[in-house]
Amino acid sequence: MAKPEWTLLIHGGAGVMRRAEMTPEMDAAYRAGLNDALEAGSQVLASGGLAVDAVEAAVRVLEDNPNFNAGRGAVLTREGVAELDASIMDGRDRKAGAVAQVRTVKNPIRAARMVMDTTGRVMFAGKDVDAMAAKAGLEIVPPEYFVTQRRQDALKRAMAGTWEPMDRHGTVGAVAMDKAGNLAAATSTGGMNAKPPGRVGDSPIIGAGTYAENASCAVSATGDGEYFIRASVARMICARVAMQGMSAEQAAKATLDEVAALGGSGGVIVVGHDGSVALSMNTEAMFRGRADASGVREVGIYADE
Numbered sequence: 614m615a616k617p618e619w620t621l622l623i624h625g626g627a628g629v630m631r632r633a634e635m636t637p638e639m640d641a642a643y644r645a646g647l648n649d650a651l652e653a654g655s656q657v658l659a660s661g662g663l664a665v666d667a668v669e670a671a672v673r674v675l676e677d678n679p680n681f682n683a684g685r686g687a688v689l690t691r692e693g694v695a696e697l698d699a700s701i702m703d704g705r706d707r708k709a710g711a712v713a714q715v716r717t718v719k720n721p722i723r724a725a726r727m728v729m730d731t732t733g734r735v736m737f738a739g740k741d742v743d744a745m746a747a748k749a750g751l752e753i754v755p756p757e758y759f760v761t762q763r764r765q766d767a768l769k770r771a772m773a774g775t776w777e778p779m780d781r782h783g784t785v786g787a788v789a790m791d792k793a794g795n796l797a798a799a800t801s802t803g804g805m806n807a808k809p810p811g812r813v814g815d816s817p818i819i820g821a822g823t824y825a826e827n828a829s830c831a832v833s834a835t836g837d838g839e840y841f842i843r844a845s846v847a848r849m850i851c852a853r854v855a856m857q858g859m860s861a862e863q864a865a866k867a868t869l870d871e872v873a874a875l876g877g878s879g880g881v882i883v884v885g886h887d888g889s890v891a892l893s894m895n896t897e898a899m900f901r902g903r904a905d906a907s908g909v910r911e912v913g914i915y916a917d918e
């Protein structure tokens with residue numbers, strides 16, 4: 614297959630989403646949200662912009678959409694607060710930025726980008742991120758901005774031990790290849806519903822939830838974060854592409870098999886240096902979407918579509 618001029622993949626979390634439990638309105642709202650994110654990222658790529666700007670643009674749209682577990686509408690800690698994690702990586706030079714436990718930055722992916730672009734460091738956590746972001750002029754919101762009724766209800770159910778399948782987690786992410794062949798990845802999440810305060814998952818960990826390197830691939834993951842950290846998922850997929858010559862699809866499958874063997878579940882989106890793509894999951898569903906320069910524009914939810 615000819616390499617498209619540019620490619621964008623996004624996800625909005627993997628897990629158990631059953632058709633029977635999804636109302637037509639929710640189904641349509643999720644698909645519209647995924648399309649909005651594809652549109653934002655595609656505009657950057659179609660106009661010759663950088664992959665790193667495209668993944669940031671796509672993730673910002675998903676952070677602003679309260680249906681997804683990132684930014685507004687994120688899941689809550691046991692104490693009812695949103696603690697947000699995000700990371701971004703540029704495949705051109707493997708520069709990366711990550712933030713954890715953000716509480717007041719409207720778009721945590723912007724804070725991750727700020728870390729990458731301005732600090733010479735890779736990762737910051739806790740209240741210092743909020744302070745740095747405010748100083749840098751990023752939009753700051755009160756902690757209540759992130760809290761929605763739906764997530765409060767989900768937290769109540771979790772505390773009462775009456776989980777519903779869709780209550781558990783989620784995450785949003787994007788990977789892209791731009792017209793110049795550069796790769797980038799970005800991931801943003803509220804983490805796991807009812808997580809203990811201070812818990813950090815794979816999403817802001819470079820090499821676990823996010824990785825990008827022009828010579829191999831770009832990956833954004835979603836799933837049981839602890840397992841994704843232990844299996845170094847994002848970096849492992851890129852290593853398999855680089856060292857074993859696997860396609861994005863093969864490398865994603867082999868690595869998700871490792872996660873499953875440890876007892877974890879989830880999904881990944883991958884774009885390889887050759888333009889090959891993978892949207893892989895070992896769950897019943899993953900909110901996902903794909904667009905490229907040849908006119909492909911598709912979104913999906915269930916594993917069998």
Ligand code: ASP
Nearest residue numbers: 782783784804814836838
């Ligand atoms: N990976 C995220 C975390 O563990 C959650 C998810 O993607 O569902 O924080």
